[in-house]
Amino acid sequence: MNATAAASDRRAAREAARLRRSRRGQAIAAISSVIVLGGLAALVLTSPGWPEVRETFFSWEAFRDSFPGVLEGFWLDVKLFVIVELVVLVLSLVVALVRTSKAAALFPLRLLAAAYCDIFRGIPTILLVYLVGFGIPALQLEGLPTDPVVLGGVALALSYGAYVAEVYRAGIVSIHRGQRDAALAIGLTEGQALRYVILPQAVRRVGPPLLNDFISLQKDVALVSILGPQEAFRIAQIDASSTFNYTPLIAAAMLYLCVTVPLARLVDRFGLGIGGVAR
C-alpha cells in the first residue's frame, strides 16, 4: 500500500517537473524570438537608407501597377516548368536505366549516358541556356526550333535531366540485391524484375530528393529570360528599369514563393511519411 502511494507521489513530482521544464522552454523560445526578430527589424528600419529602400522596393503603387503584368509573365514560367519537368522525368529515367544496365550491347549507350551526366551537370545552367539559346539558331539548320522559349526549355531539360538521372540511379542501386534475386526466383525476366520489383521501390525511395530538384527547376525557369521571353522576372526587370522602382521584382519573388513553399512543404511531408522502407 505504502509502495503505491510512494510511486504515485514520484509520478506527480515527475509530471510537475516535466511541466515546469516545458513552460520554461516555451518562455525562452518566445523571448529569444522577440529579441532576434525584433533586433533584425530594428536594424533594417533604423538603417540610414531605409526610407529610400521602402520607396524603391516596397512601394504599394508600383506593386499595384506592375503585378498584373508580372503575373501574366509568371504563367509562362509555370507552363514551362510543368512541360520541362515532364520531359526531365522521362529523359532522366531513360538515362538512369541505361547507366544501370549490364547488357554488353548497351555499352556505347552507357558510355554516352555517363558522358551526358558528367558534362551537363558540370556546366552552369545559365551558360547552357546561353549556348543552346544562341548556338542552335546560329546553326541555321532546317527544322530545328528557333523559339527562345523552346530552346530555353531544352537547355533546362538537358541540365536537370543529368541531375535527376543520378537521383534515379542512386535509387535503383540502393534496392537490396535480394529483391532482384527474389524476382528472378519466381520466374521473372531481368526486365520484368526491373519493371515490377526494382523500379517501383527505387522511385518511391527517391521521392523527396526528386521533389527537391523540382523546386530548384521551378526557380531556374527564370533563366530563360536571358533569351528574351516575357516571363515574370523579365517583365519585372523591364518595369523596374523604366520606372526606377524595384518593387516589381519583389512581386515576382512573391509569385515564385507561392509555388516553391507549398512544394517544399510537400517534400517535408513526403520525406517524413516515407519512413525507412519504400512502401
Added chain:
Amino acid sequence: MSAPPVLEIRGVTKAFGGREVLHGVDLEVREHQAVALIGASGSGKSTLLRCVDLLEDIDDGDVLLDGEVITDPSVDTVAVRRRLGLVFQAYNLFPHLSVLDNVVLGGVRAHDLARSEAEDRGRALLERFGLAGREDDHPDELSGGQQQRVAIVRAFAAYPRAMLLDEVTSALDPELVGEVLEAIRDLKSAGMTMLIATHEMSFAREVADEVSFLHDGRILESGPPQRVLASPQRPETQRFLRRLPDASRL
C-alpha cells in the same frame, strides 16, 4: 528403368574470386523426397541452392532437373527458374506489394495466368498456410514467421517441380520457428520434392528422407537421418553435431 531423380547435382564446383566455395558436390533428390542439407555457416549450403536455381553460374559440373541438364549455357535460365521454387533466409518479400500481390506476381507475369485465376489460387494458398485475412497487408505489417510463410506460398504458388529452402527459419525469433516448420511439413505431406538447407536438426530428423552433411564445399556424409544424425561416421560430422545446442535431443 526408373525415372531419373528430380534434382541431380553432379560434381558442382563454384568459386567466388579465387575462393572456392563448392568443390565437386554430388547430390540427388528423388520425387517426393525431402533432402536436408546440414553444415556449418559458410559451408556452401546457400551457394549450392543458388547454383541450382541458376542465380549463380557454376564453374564445373552439372545440375539436372528431371534428367535434363539445366546448367548448360544454352539453356533458358528463366524457363528453368519457373520450374523451381526458392525460399530465402531473409524472406525477400517485395515490400511495395501487398501479401496477395507478392504471391500473384509470378503467376501473372511469369506463368501467364489470368489475374483472377492467380488471385483465387493465391487466396486459397494463403488460407491453407494460416494467412487468411492478411491478403491486403504489406509485408512490414507481418511478423517474421508470417512473412516467411508468405514467401513459402509465393514460391509454392506456381506448383514448382521442386522447392529449395535456404535456412528459412534462421532469421526468425525462436517462438516463430514452429509455424514455419509446420508449413514445410504441409509441403512435405503434399508430396513436394524439396532440398532443405537447415540448422534445425530435430526437424531434419523428422521430415527429411535423407540428410547430407556439407563441409568446406564437399558432401562428406549422406544417408537416412537416424544414421547421419544419431551415429555419424565422419569425425567432421560428429564435431559439427556435438556443437549444436539441440544435439542432446537427438
